[in-house]
Amino acid sequence: MQRLLARIACWIPVPRYVRMNKDDGADVDDVLDSMLGDSLLWCRDLEKHACGEFSFAVVQANEVLEDQSQVETGRDATFIGVYDGHGGPEASRFICDHLFLHLTKHVREHGTISEDILRSAFSATEEGFLALVRQTFGIKPLMAATGSCCLVGIVWRGTLYVANLGDSRAVIGSSCNSNKIVAEQLTQDHNASIEEIREEVRSLHPDDEHIVFMKNGVWRIKGIIQVSRSIGDAYLKRSEFSMDPSFPRFHLPEPIRRPVLTAEPSVYSRALRSQDKFAIFASDGLWEHLTNQQAVEIVHNNPRAGIARRLLKVALNEAARKKEMSYADIQKLEKGTRRNYHDDITVVVIYLDHELLEDKLQAPELSIRGFMDTVGPSNFSILHGIANNA
Template identity: 70%
Template sequence: MLSGARKIVSACWRPVRRYVRMNRDDSADDDHRFSDDALLWSRDLERHFLGEFSFAVVQANEVIEDHSQVETGRAATFIGVYDGHGGPEASRFIADNLFVHLMRLARDGGTMSEDLLKNAISATENGFLSLVRRTYAIKPVIAAIGSCCLVGIIWGGTLYVANLGDSRAVVGSLGHSKKIIAEQLTKEHNASVEEVRQELRSMHPDDSHIVVMKQGVWRIKGIIQVSRSIGDAYLKRPEFSLDPSFPRFHIPEPIRRPVLTAEPSLSTRVLQPNDRFLIFASDGLWEHMTNEEAVEIVYNNPRAGSAKRLINKALKEAARKGHMRYEDLKKVDKGNRRCCHDDITVAVVYLDHELLSEKIAVPELSIQGFVDTTGPSKFSILQEKI
């Protein structure tokens, strides 16, 4: 067993290349001892119109494929988690465009709804496929780049959520016994879920290889696990199919109809006084902890650094599974670290319901995770003249 542990550690271990961290958040909390992870970015506690939020991202890939944002408005808050695959281009495109589409639609309609979220996602998908079409001839691999997409917007006292892929939104609510309860708000579109496999088979009755078990994992066409995404044009449009020079993404027979879709799962929740916080996170978090474990950690610890605390817990579990010390995991460089864990994005949004009537002014800011950019929020589009 010790020999196996050494092999796993050896596979992950490489000399650590230190670089300047974009934002080292050194505010004091119980987890200050974890602040030396050069690949971990965090905002320990910021304000939004209905309370506070904590935001953190850790990188595993050579180029980070998770992009994310929190937008704070006068009476609304937007959270977006975009877990890319094949490259960062699709997740970056979503971060740059989806919220802008949503605000323009809300401005024109004067309100928020599930339909607006769906239409904003559709506009983003069409925009990225147009980018693929323009660049396919010089960079064909862009057809194999895609992203999961989890978004939520608190509009007044109502939460609207849309999801494509296997990121997850969870609400922590107080039950009758004052015990914190986890409720998952999103459906996961992943071939590991029996319901998803049945859906795919019913949509493709003439394709016996629509879902295939490969290396112990259910995959669509033997390639990808998620059934809904933005991008992945080669699995949606036959004109973007890739030839055998791209063996990882090559399908022997041209697709007859889209294998993946960009149709989101949608839900609406009128927030209740017992709803205490929301957790939005990419699947890199959930493969190392349950919904219940996550809400317990958030509820039983200080607000400051709660997102970072969840990531630290996931990393410690990843190290344990890899038969290595957490201190050693932190020394594994980006790229090599992917064999230990995925990029992980977490946003914890606290809900202080009494603020709904107080209308306390907060800065309208746009914060993008890990790249650590902060600027004016595009909620300002709502005030533009039509």
């Protein structure tokens, strides 16, 4: 066993696995599992941000990864983005490349962060992608049938801002008496499986009796898509794309008269309280297998290092159990085939260390893209001057 560990140590990139002492909560078995287990699982086990630490993990199931994600750390703020694509990766990749840039542009212009600034960044991203679809439609018409859910979180000056389209989800874990942890869902799932969402969609389309109906046992908008809000999905928002024969899989019986889906996010903000210990941002692939309470209890009861990967592993074990398989069996499957057992899943766990909200932690200013494992400087340092002048 010692020889095996010695050999593996030569393969492991030093920066990612330097936290292997007992005090940091790392586990040799976890390292072995990461290196020798799931080749489609990527993680950053523990990194610093402006008011604590975060853990980041992604697992691929589709032939081409449709989840895109990023964490941007600045001296005074932290940005989390989880973008769950559907129909292809084009929309989620576009969001990852543009939404944060739109946000920083609006922050620079207005000198602050607010719910309205978040809405403006979402709107600019939507308009940019629809413009790209229109420009490239002649050579790449299938882009009109791609879209993405979009979940964003920002921690700045003791406030948490969250904006959401679709059914990715943000959940906060708060302590209560007896050292228990309680889950609070911060976002609304914009999914037609929820009666409230179906009623919302029907109220917006009173003249369309087929705006939402059940198909193959699943509630869907126009019998096609489950989410009621997204970025992209141009064929459900612009009449010029709605009847194009290039994507017969998404057939509409008649041209749309108004957008079927909306890109208006649900936005929420709260002043962080001392009992707020961490927040989990994840695509719906995690919540398909774990309840909110199960997820926060896993985070609360386990070491920080590798906690996002641990959440993924619990979800994947549950996905395997539902198919009367083991996770080891699923690990042997190729991407694409693996989508029959679970979705692409992205998880970011942000710890909220309140003493650091007062003491300025010297966290690195980094931009980290999930799964791609690209790391570079972040533009979020723009908020440092704003924080000082506010």
